[in-house]
Amino acid sequence: MKKLKIDLHNHTTLCNHAEGSVDEYVRAAIAAGIDVFGFSDHAPMDFDPKYRMKFDEMQLYRAMVAEAREAYRQQIEILFGYEVDYLEGHMDPRVLEADVDYLIGSVHFIGDWGFDNPEFIGRYEHEDIDVIWQRYFDEVEKMARSGHFDIAGHLDLIKVFKYLPKNDIVTIASGALDAIADAGMALEINVAGYRKPVAEAYPSPALLKAAFKRGIPVTFGSDAHTPEQVGLFRREAEALAESAGYRECVYFRNREMIPVPIG
Numbered sequence: 001m002k003k004l005k006i007d008l009h010n011h012t013t014l015c016n017h018a019e020g021s022v023d024e025y026v027r028a029a030i031a032a033g034i035d036v037f038g039f040s041d042h043a044p045m046d047f048d049p050k051y052r053m054k055f056d057e058m059q060l061y062r063a064m065v066a067e068a069r070e071a072y073r074q075q076i077e078i079l080f081g082y083e084v085d086y087l088e089g090h091m092d093p094r095v096l097e098a099d100v101d102y103l104i105g106s107v108h109f110i111g112d113w114g115f116d117n118p119e120f121i122g123r124y125e126h127e128d129i130d131v132i133w134q135r136y137f138d139e140v141e142k143m144a145r146s147g148h149f150d151i152a153g154h155l156d157l158i159k160v161f162k163y164l165p166k167n168d169i170v171t172i173a174s175g176a177l178d179a180i181a182d183a184g185m186a187l188e189i190n191v192a193g194y195r196k197p198v199a200e201a202y203p204s205p206a207l208l209k210a211a212f213k214r215g216i217p218v219t220f221g222s223d224a225h226t227p228e229q230v231g232l233f234r235r236e237a238e239a240l241a242e243s244a245g246y247r248e249c250v251y252f253r254n255r256e257m258i259p260v261p262i263g
């Protein structure tokens with residue numbers, strides 16, 4: 001089987017906090033040697049609407065990606081997905097039942113606290129870090145058990161500002177990892193963490209090894225919010241996968257998982 005470079009987590013300006021045209025993202029991906037490039041912009045939601053597309057932009061988003069898919073089909077395969085917030089009471093069938101290649105399930109909220117938003121970083125000082133880590137991974141577990149998603153997004157995002165727990169991280173995450181394995185989902189190696197205070201990929205090496213032991217497949221994501229971020233830290237991500245034991249990664253076409261050797 002041919003080795004492929006996969007990159008399934010990338011945004012567009014529709015989310016209001018990214019820059020660059022779809023064309024620029026795709027050309028950056030081609031320049032970085034990516035073979036399969038997926039857009040997974042923040043899906044619309046009636047909560048936190050500022051940081052995502054609107055429901056009435058879903059057709060435009062589909063059209064933008066479809067146009068690029070056609071225009072670049074000789075050079076790169078382009079896939080269509082969403083990064084969907086797992087947030088109880090705010091998930092919408094228009095998103096969950098959309099015709100996509102894949103859905104990434106991400107937890108960005110504990111209750112109504114957007115814990116990865118630097119605007120609200122002050123709250124960490126008032127929280128028991130072990131408690132919020134467990135609450136975060138309980139949400140990830142529910143996300144996986146919901147059955148709506150193909151890929152678990154940035155598994156340990158709660159480490160973003162480097163507030164680390166005293167308890168063992170693999171133990172805290174074990175319910176979530178079991179649920180991801182039971183759901184037959186993939187886990188992404190997301191390099192956005194390198195651009196954040198924690199300065200490492202999601203997930204950490206220990207969590208990735210625990211995922212490998214459970215037979216959870218991996219995929220890769222730049223989580224690019226600018227064209228310049230496409231393909232950054234690629235070598236680090238591949239080395240991380242290999243040191244955890246992985247030789248294969250996966251991507252999704254029409255919600256079907258396709259394994260390939262890591263490229």
Ligand code: ZN
Pocket residue numbers: 011015017042225
């Ligand atoms: Zn974003």
Ligand code: FE
Pocket residue numbers: 083106108153154
């Ligand atoms: Fe995210």
Ligand code: FE
Pocket residue numbers: 009010011083223
């Ligand atoms: Fe993202």
Ligand code: ZN
Pocket residue numbers: 083106153154223
């Ligand atoms: Zn993300």
